[in-house]
Each structure stands twice: as structure tokens, then as C-alpha cells.
Amino acid sequence: MTVDAEYVLPLRWTDDAGLDELVAYLTDLRDLIDVTVVDGSSPERFAAHARAIPAGVRHLPVDPWPGHNGKVAGVMTGLRGARHDRVVIADDDVRYDEGALRAVVGMLDTADLVRPQNVFVPAPWHARWDTGRTLLNRALGHDYPGTLALRRRIVIDAGGYDGDVLFENLELIRTVRAAGGRVVAADRIGVVRRPPEVRHFLRQRVRQAYDDFAQPARLLTELAVLPLVLLSVRRPRRLLAGIAVVVALAEFGRRRAGGRRLFAATAALWAPLWLAERAVCVWLALASRLRGGVRYSDGRLRRAATPLRELRRRRAEHASRAGATT
Structure with a gap:
């Protein structure tokens, strides 16, 4: 049985060294869930990706979105075009297995956003180095993974999220919270993440x-x-x-x-x-x-993310203006 959700992968590559491995992952993934790759790469690479991406995986260009953070534009393109309300957003180095995918999507029955735990596999020295950060984050709260699962409608109804921030995952989490959504940290659900090159x-x-x-x-x-x-x-x-x-x-x-x-x-x-x-x-x-x-x-x-209180204030002002015009 396929997962009733959409998998959105924002992509913007200048080097296709990992393309074969990504294509193999998407080939397996398409049998579990509807997959959309939103590709902000150069026209030449976009065309090469279109030829390589397996049949059944939707491949879209990035739609314009305010701000300089290209990932936000890719995510918003994927959310607006998603065929399901439940959406998994994942960076290009994230590798779900079936158990983790079903578990994360299933938690959206009672949550508006789920943040699982990324784990580096394999674990060269620099991945173990960065795992130190992960463990301290877990000790003091929760880690920030390269993947989130969410209810599409709550983000669309909020008007999307700010594209002029660096810490876009935190901005998305705070946007859902400001809209009254329930955010759940799924620290027990490990999702594989491929380590970057040392450079x-x-x-x-x-x-x-x-x-x-x-x-x-x-x-x-x-x-x-x-x-x-x-x-x-x-x-x-x-x-x-x-x-x-x-x-x-x-x-x-x-x-x-x-x-x-x-x-x-x-x-x-x-x-x-x-x-x-x-x-x-x-x-x-x-x-x-x-x-x-x-x-x-x-x-x-300049900005890392918008304070939650500011997002709530903006939402309240928007609701007040909307009420005044009805």
C-alpha cells in the first residue's frame, strides 16, 4: 500500500556527482509515495536531471517566490503543486526507509508538523564531529533535521513563509506554530542523512x-x-x-x-x-x-529567522485587516 502523502525534494545542484545514487533512491521511493522534485539548477543541469529522473517522479522548475533563499522557493513550489495535504519535505541528502516514512506521515494524523531525527550514514570523521551538535541539541531540546513532514494546508493558508531568512527550517516550524499548528518532535524516528563532502x-x-x-x-x-x-x-x-x-x-x-x-x-x-x-x-x-x-x-x-512573537503579531494584524473588510 502506498503512503497517502507527497514527497517534495527541493534541488539546486552545481555538481551532479551524486546523481546516480539519488536516482536509485527516487526509483525505490516512487513505489511508496508520490514524489515531486523541484529543480532550481541551471538550464543545462535541469535538462540532464529531467532525462535521469525515473518515470513516475514529477520534475518541476522553481516558481518565483519573494526572498533570496532558493530553498524556500523550491519548498513553496512543491507545496502549492502537491497532490496531497500530507507532505514530506526533504533535502537531497536525506534517505527515508519505508518504516520511517510511514511513521512520520502517520504522525500527521494528530499533528500539523513533525520533525524526525536525522542520523548520518555513513559516518566519516566530519559526520561524527557534527553529531556532537546533534547530541547537544537533543540534550537541551530537539535537533533540527533536514526533513519535515507537515500539513500542506496550514502553510498555504498562512500565505507561505519568509524567503529572506537563512534558517529556513526553523522559519517554517515557527510559521506553523504562529498559525496555531501543533508541532511534534519525533526524536525516536531516525532518518538517514548522507554526510556532505569535507569541503x-x-x-x-x-x-x-x-x-x-x-x-x-x-x-x-x-x-x-x-x-x-x-x-x-x-x-x-x-x-x-x-x-x-x-x-x-x-x-x-x-x-x-x-x-x-x-x-x-x-x-x-x-x-x-x-x-x-x-x-x-x-x-x-x-x-x-x-x-x-x-x-x-x-x-x-542578514536574518536567520523571524521571532515567533513577530510572526504571531503579523498573523493577528492580517486577521484584523481581513475582518475589517468583511
């Missing part, structure tokens, strides 16, 4: 740190890490105690919500390395902010 991983370090401007408390905490480390350099016991606390916190994140089934026993040991990286990159992100925003495509994006 791409390194390019993303400052950009990912810039996402913290959407979470001020986290931003201030991470900005404080580097000064605290520098003050502790001559006190190695204090430094070692801090490292131990970070590992323990990450291990708590690994153990909660069935995480031991998803993450390796040594995963928490990478958390101090990730935090050391973030302690430096968050200051570089601050410097980018002072220069007008982080580099994205051929320009800069």
Missing part, C-alpha cells in the same frame, strides 16, 4: 553558526564559551572539568528518546570538538552580521 562541510561552519541569531539565548551562551576557555587555559583542571560536562551532556542527549539505538556509543566524545569549533565560528558569524549578513549564493542574508 562542503568546512564551508558550512560559519553559516551554521549564523543560525544562532534566531535563538538569542543560545547565541549568547556560545559567544561566552571562547572567553571562558581562554580564562581557563592556565587552569587545566577547570578546562578538563568543562570538557567532562560537555561529554556528559551529549551522552544524555544520546540516551534520551531511544537515542542509543540511533547513535554510536562513542558519539558523545565528539561534542567538545564541535563546541570548540562553534566557539570560534560564532564570533566569525558575529563579524559577518556586522558586515550586513552571512554570504548566501550571490548575496548576503
Whole structure:
């Protein structure tokens, strides 16, 4: 039995090195769910993708959408053209198996948006490094995956979401919340994510740190890490105690919500390395902010995401204006 939902994959490639593996994934996926690839690649690559993508998978160009974040335009194109109300949005490196797909879509019976847990497979050194971030996120709340499942109608009725932000997944989550939707963190449902190439991983370090401007408390905490480390350099016991606390916190994140089934026993040991990286990159992100925003495509994006209270205020004003005209 096929899944009563749509799978939307926004795509914008400048290199087709992974095309054969993606096509193999889509070939299997099309037997489970209706699939739409929204392709913002160059005309030459778009044509090559159209030839390679298997029959039964819909391949669409990106429709115009306000803002500089091309992924938002791709997602909104897919949502507006979806043939189902239940939609799974996934980056091109996400790989669902049938069990995870059915579980996530099934949760939309009682939720408006579901955020599962991404797990890197395979796990080279840089994937294990970044898993440190994942475990700390799980310990302090929930991780932000490269895939979400949602009810299409709630986003369409909200007028879509902002395309001028960097942290587009958080913007989408907050848009659903501002519209009164129920958001569920499915931390027990692991969804495979392919690790990026090392060069791409390194390019993303400052950009990912810039996402913290959407979470001020986290931003201030991470900005404080580097000064605290520098003050502790001559006190190695204090430094070692801090490292131990970070590992323990990450291990708590690994153990909660069935995480031991998803993450390796040594995963928490990478958390101090990730935090050391973030302690430096968050200051570089601050410097980018002072220069007008982080580099994205051929320009800069200043905002990471819109505060939830602002989205709620805008929605209330829109509803008030709509009521005044009826």
C-alpha cells in the first residue's frame, strides 16, 4: 500500500556527482509515495536531471517566490503543486526507509508538523564531529533535521513563509506554530542523512553558526564559551572539568528518546570538538552580521529567522485587516 502523502525534494545542484545514487533512491521511493522534485539548477543541469529522473517522479522548475533563499522557493513550489495535504519535505541528502516514512506521515494524523531525527550514514570523521551538535541539541531540546513532514494546508493558508531568512527550517516550524499548528518532535524516528563532502562541510561552519541569531539565548551562551576557555587555559583542571560536562551532556542527549539505538556509543566524545569549533565560528558569524549578513549564493542574508512573537503579531494584524473588510 502506498503512503497517502507527497514527497517534495527541493534541488539546486552545481555538481551532479551524486546523481546516480539519488536516482536509485527516487526509483525505490516512487513505489511508496508520490514524489515531486523541484529543480532550481541551471538550464543545462535541469535538462540532464529531467532525462535521469525515473518515470513516475514529477520534475518541476522553481516558481518565483519573494526572498533570496532558493530553498524556500523550491519548498513553496512543491507545496502549492502537491497532490496531497500530507507532505514530506526533504533535502537531497536525506534517505527515508519505508518504516520511517510511514511513521512520520502517520504522525500527521494528530499533528500539523513533525520533525524526525536525522542520523548520518555513513559516518566519516566530519559526520561524527557534527553529531556532537546533534547530541547537544537533543540534550537541551530537539535537533533540527533536514526533513519535515507537515500539513500542506496550514502553510498555504498562512500565505507561505519568509524567503529572506537563512534558517529556513526553523522559519517554517515557527510559521506553523504562529498559525496555531501543533508541532511534534519525533526524536525516536531516525532518518538517514548522507554526510556532505569535507569541503562542503568546512564551508558550512560559519553559516551554521549564523543560525544562532534566531535563538538569542543560545547565541549568547556560545559567544561566552571562547572567553571562558581562554580564562581557563592556565587552569587545566577547570578546562578538563568543562570538557567532562560537555561529554556528559551529549551522552544524555544520546540516551534520551531511544537515542542509543540511533547513535554510536562513542558519539558523545565528539561534542567538545564541535563546541570548540562553534566557539570560534560564532564570533566569525558575529563579524559577518556586522558586515550586513552571512554570504548566501550571490548575496548576503542578514536574518536567520523571524521571532515567533513577530510572526504571531503579523498573523493577528492580517486577521484584523481581513475582518475589517468583511
